[in-house]
Amino acid sequence: MENANFPVRHRKLSLESKENKTEIVICSYEDHILVIATQIGAMGTILHARKEEGMSVEPTFSVSVIFGKRDEPMLIATARRLIDHISSFVPSKPLVLSLGLKEHSSETLKEIVAAVIENRLW
Numbered sequence: 001m002e003n004a005n006f007p008v009r010h011r012k013l014s015l016e017s018k019e020n021k022t023e024i025v026i027c028s029y030e031d032h033i034l035v036i037a038t039q040i041g042a043m044g045t046i047l048h049a050r051k052e053e054g055m056s057v058e059p060t061f062s063v064s065v066i067f068g069k070r071d072e073p074m075l076i077a078t079a080r081r082l083i084d085h086i087s088s089f090v091p092s093k094p095l096v097l098s099l100g101l102k103e104h105s106s107e108t109l110k111e112i113v114a115a116v117i118e119n120r121l122w
Helices: 073-087 106-118
Strands: 009-017 020-028 033-038 045-052 060-067 095-100
Touching: 009 106, 020 106, 033 106, 045 073, 060 073, 073 095, 073 106
Parallel strands: 033 095
Antiparallel strands: 009 020, 020 033, 045 060, 045 095
């Protein structure tokens, strides 16, 4: 659902994953993309991901944990997957990703990535 009255383009959706309801909000700001996915009603772990500028043929990406769990490689992989997709459309926009999840299974994270890509605002 998009709300034309809100000053930032955004979309809200929800999905059921392993009996957990996941609320997702995607916002497209002028200088970055914000994605919030929560099952706990809170922000959870916040990650920042961006495409690195360089001379190499293959793109490189930087993903860092701003706040929260630093020992969850699946969260970093999720941010990496999303910034890889986003940068193919808007190379200069970084991603701020918030994941407040009850469980971090690869199945749940893949469903979140698929839902975000399907409902993209970039």
